[in-house]
Amino acid sequence: MAASTVDAANIPLIDISSASSETAKQLLDAASTCGFVFVNNNEAGIPPADIHDMFELVYTSCLSPPSLCTYLTYGRAFNVGEYIDNRAQQPLPAPLVPYEERIGAFFTACHALCNRILRLFAIALEIPSTAGGPSWFAAHHDPSSGPSGSVLRLLYYPSVANYSPDALDIRAGAHSDYGSITLLFQLPGQPGLEILTGEGWRGVPADPAGVCAASGSRDGSSNGVEAGDGEGEEDAGGRALPILVNIGDLLSYWTHGLLRSTVHRVVFPTPPTPPTTSLPPHSASPLESQSADRYSIAYFCHPLDDARLVPVPSPLVAQLARAHGERGQSGPPDGVKTAREHLNERLAATYGAVGKGEERGEAVRGRRDGFE
Ligand SMILES: O=C(O)CCC(=O)C(=O)O
Numbered sequence: 158m159a160a161s162t163v164d165a166a167n168i169p170l171i172d173i174s175s176a177s178s179e180t181a182k183q184l185l186d187a188a189s190t191c192g193f194v195f196v197n198n199n200e201a202g203i204p205p206a207d208i209h210d211m212f213e214l215v216y217t218s219c220l221s222p223p224s225l226c227t228y229l230t231y232g233r234a235f236n237v238g239e240y241i242d243n244r245a246q247q248p249l250p251a252p253l254v255p256y257e258e259r260i261g262a263f264f265t266a267c268h269a270l271c272n273r274i275l276r277l278f279a280i281a282l283e284i285p286s287t288a289g290g291p292s293w294f295a296a297h298h299d300p301s302s303g304p305s306g307s308v309l310r311l312l313y314y315p316s317v318a319n320y321s322p323d324a325l326d327i328r329a330g331a332h333s334d335y336g337s338i339t340l341l342f343q344l345p346g347q348p349g350l351e352i353l354t355g356e357g358w359r360g361v362p363a364d365p366a367g368v369c370a371a372s373g374s375r376d377g378s379s380n381g382v383e384a385g386d387g388e389g390e391e392d393a394g395g396r397a398l399p400i401l402v403n404i405g406d407l408l409s410y411w412t413h414g415l416l417r418s419t420v421h422r423v424v425f426p427t428p429p430t431p432p433t434t435s436l437p438p439h440s441a442s443p444l445e446s447q448s449a450d451r452y453s454i455a456y457f458c459h460p461l462d463d464a465r466l467v468p469v470p471s472p473l474v475a476q477l478a479r480a481h482g483e484r485g486q487s488g489p490p491d492g493v494k495t496a497r498e499h500l501n502e503r504l505a506a507t508y509g510a511v512g513k514g515e516e517r518g519e520a521v522r523g524r525r526d527g528f529e
C-alpha cells in the first residue's frame with residue numbers, strides 16, 4: 158500500500174537572490190544530490206499574489222468540462238503550451254478565457270525564474286565564457302528564438318467518496334519529469350507529493366521552512382499546516398512559501414547525470430480527510446476549505462525544440478563523462494539529438510509504459526492534448 162505515513166524528505170532550501178558563485182555551488186550541490194530543491198521565493202521569485210491568483214484559476218478550471226483536461230490516476234490536469242503573439246495556442250476552457258493574458262504572464266514569470274536557476278547552474282558548471290558562460294542555458298531556452306515543449310500544468314485531484322486506502326492510494330503515478338527543470342507549486346494543508354529516496358518514499362512539504370503561521374501536521378510532514386490568511390502561498394506576515402524545483406530527465410542527460418532527475422508521485426493523504434460535499438461559503442477561499450482535494454501547478458521548462466543535446470560544455474561534466482568511460486559505463490547513445498527528439502522519444506517510450514498500467518505524468522499530456 159502506498160499511502161502510508163512517510164517522513165518528510167530532507168530537501169535543501171537555497172536562497173537564490175544572489176547570483177554569486179557560492180549560491181550557484183549550493184544550488185548545484187543540492188540538485189545533484191537530491192534532484193529536488195526549494196528556492197526561497199523572494200524578490201528573485203514570483204509574487205505570491207500571482208501564485209495565489211493562479212491557484213484560484215486552477216479551481217475555476219476544475220469546474221470546466223472535463224473533456225478539455227487530461228487524466229491522471231485520480232486527478233485531472235489542464236496543460237497550457239507556449240503562447241504565440243501573446244495568445245494561447247489551444248482552446249482554453251470557457252472559464253479561463255478571460256484570464257488568458259494573466260496565465261500567459263504567469264507562464265513568462267515561471268520561465269524567467271527557470272532561466273535564473275539555469276544561469277546559476279551554468280555558473281556552477283563553469284561553462285567557459287567562450288562557449289556562452291552563464292548565459293549558455295538561457296540561450297538554449299530563449300522563447301524568442303523558436304518553439305519549445307515548455308508547458309504550464311494546472312492540476313486538480315478531487316477528494317474521493319468512500320475512500321479506502323487499500324484500494325485507492327495513488328493520485329499520480331511514479332514518474333520523473335522530462336524537460337530541463339520543473340517548478341512545482343503546492344498549497345499547505347494538501348499533502349501527497351512524495352519523492353523516491355534511497356530510504357524509500359518521502360513526503361515533500363509545501364512549507365519546508367515553516368513560514369506559515371499556524372501549525373499542526375496531519376501526515377507526519379509539515380504539509381498539514383494551513384496558511385494563516387487563507388492565501389496558501391504566503392503567511393500572515395507576507396512571507397512567501399519557497400518554490401519547489403526539480404531536475405528533469407533532459408537536464409540529467411545533458412549533464413551526463415551530474416544533475417539528477419528524481420522519481421516522484423502523488424498519493425492520498427493519510428489518514429484520509431472526508432470528501433467535500435458542498436462548496437465552501439462564498440467568503441472563504443475554496444482552496445483553503447477543501448483540504449481533501451489537492452490543487453497544484455507545475456511549470457515544465459524545456460529547451461528550444463532545435464537545441465542540440467551535445468554535452469553541456471562544462472569541465473565538471475567532461476570529468477564525469479571521462480570517469481564513466483573509465484568505468485566502462487556507456488554515455489548517451491550515439492548521435493546528437495535535439496530536445497524535441499529527446500522529448501518525443503520519452504513520450505513514445507511512455508505510451509508503452511502507460512499500456513502496462515504505469516502512468517507518467519507528462520506522457521498523458523503528450524497523448525491527450527495534441528501538443529505532441
Ligand atoms: O501534483 C503534483 O504535486 C505533482 C505533479 C507532477 O509531478 C507532474 O505533473 O509531473
Ligand SMILES: [Fe+2]
Nearest residue numbers: 333334421518
Ligand atoms: Fe512530475
